Amino acid sequence: MATDRPLVLPGETIDPSLIPSHPKHPLRLGPGLRHIPPSDIVPTVAGQLITNPVKNSMWVEYNSQRYIPSVGDIVLAQILRSTTDFYLCTLSQHTAPATLPHLAFESATKKTRPNLAPGQLVYARVTLANKHMDPEVECVSAATGKAEGLGPITGPGCAFDVSLGFARRLLMARSAEDGGVGVLEMLGGEEGGGLAESARTVVVVGRALQETDRAGLGMEGQRRLVKKLVREMR
Amino acid sequence: MTATSAPEAALGVLPRADGSAKYSHAGYTVTASVNGPIEAQRRDEHAYEAHVDVIVRPAAGVGGTRERHLESILQSSLSQIILVKNFPRSLIQIVLQVEDSPENDYVNTKLVQASLNFAIMPALMQTAVLALLSAGVPMRATATATAVTIAQQDGAKRITVDPTPRDIETARSVHVLAFTSHDELLLAESEGDFTVKEWDDVYETAKAICCRSAPAKEGVAMVLDDEDASGPDMRQFLRSAAGAKVAADLHWK
């Protein structure tokens, strides 16, 4: 494990034998690496170096707290205020606001655009993420003109903060045995004992996720946690 | 409490900051938080790079000119190793809270106007670097730092690494040096009376501590001419501290 995923620190030299060389595909660099012309590849964060010889790509896997927008990401944005043409919203606390055009909603026109109150949450996709400009988000697919699940979130609900690494883990399609997260399936399945849709369930789910992230629980730990939470909630 | 104790560090100690670290070595304990990139105030905003804000807070008393001086030195050094061009118009905020510093048992200190000791510099620098690593802020290189004093004793010159307050009191000159992981000299601050030759000695001593190429030397006994001058291997320490955090974060892989 330690050999195929070596630890790298910012500025360290990467062993040339680790850099994948594929005859056809160009080398693709992922997060945490930078290319210094002509041919140096240097890590910029502390993490595990991961290489994929098939796709001829490499990146550094690491965990952090601060979200940095990237095009195509689906995010929860919080409306700050409205201007003439767009809403200003925050993607993470204390960062510069992102813009959400008034017309970037499904079948929105000047007259039918949704009216959002400050503080409201919207589910949106990042369309512009450029270090020199404020990010831009939308709630409609530009290709189909449909919302595709995006849009304002109405009614009471709770957003639980987790680390970015954990968020990526949740999005992974892999099964729990491969490193995915099992708490959701467990709560939904037998261990959950048929939780009804209520505020109580939301709290249990949120606590299960946050605790799994904080303590870095494995499968067995998650199972124990779910049992404990369900017992407490009875 | 003794100066020869090995450095200790924990990363991610503050749950609500983007990155944090607690570091203790040679009697100093410092906690740091890093938040960033976040929105910069208008007056700090720079069109092409991130503004690095360093705040040093003494354990007791109000900060004064000395703290501002330390902040400005740290700010310019850390801006060199952080890839500030990656986040234009934003702010990377580093708060360094001193928790403990070694006390001189032979002097009663004045406390209302805190005046931080010069020798705290390496601890501040090291904590800041660890907190930046924990926050995942992109960096050009890591850095290691150490403090060295030269004292005149019985006619002979004596070089002490990681001095105690007592050492500093009796020393002729105090030096703080930091090196990047590319063995480049990042920071050199000196106080007191010394010759160029002495500074060269200090440089070599500090470099031996900060830039020991880590695992390659295994098996080869580290021979240093002066017992007192052999300090901890800072680079190896930094690597293991960061490694522990990465391993904990990615245990599920």
Place this chain on the structure above:
Amino acid sequence: MPREAEPSLNEKQFVTQALQENLRLDGREFDQYRPVELTFGDQHGVADVTLGKTRVLAKASAEVTVPYADRPLDGVFTIATELSPMASPAFEVNRPTETEVLLSRLLEKTVRRSGALDTESLCLVAGQKCWSVRVDVHVLSHDGNLIDASCLAVVAALRHFRKPDTSMEGGVLTVYTPAEREPVPLSWLHSPFCVTWSFFGEEADIALLDATWMEEQVRVGSCTVSLNKHGEICQIAKLGGTPVDAVVLLQCTSVALAKVKEFSELLDKRLAEDLKRRDKGGFMAELRAENDR
């Protein structure tokens, strides 16, 4: 200064609604504190209090100074609370926010004005020399209920603190360094603690102890009761907010007494443990060895 973070509308609604169903986000009972941890530093007078994700560090220090002209027989005692951006990027150095002002006033009233520290004992030479004792409160992590955590940290730091020993001989005042004479504890009279209630609901009929940051953003009012383990109330502060039924407030005070007794026990226990730890040869033996040389 980036603007202060604020929970979303949806979250505010959710928290309020869940509370109506007797439910807190972290699954706690309404009158239950998060796990309290109290540790002391290597030096005397450093106390570190953790309350869930809230963490406060207090450091006590002392120096000899001139007493105030109008109080020649009293020493000087100050509590400094400055919130740094470490707690939240919204706090700025040298620009006090409302949170900071309220925190420092409540600590002032609870610890200083209640006479917890005998300031007369700090006097060395009437009108000329006295001790100035200072406690610095550093908030390392802010997840609500700073007041209770800070108050515990301040009281713990002061009770753990040792000031240099002094002697008066023929009108000459000598202050001994730690190497000459072992420092002495402060003359401490009683240990007050703060217990803060947060009120929710339109009629303010739901009362919570130890609110998290999120709960504090949603609450309609709060009330801080400061008292010691003997049930003597030092101050009660309900600063505006929705009116609260007097009967509810009475109940709150009696629960607060139980909590204060727990704090008091915890502090006594930790102090005893720390004393034991220090007594094991180590530190003092080392000093003595140095003296012999």
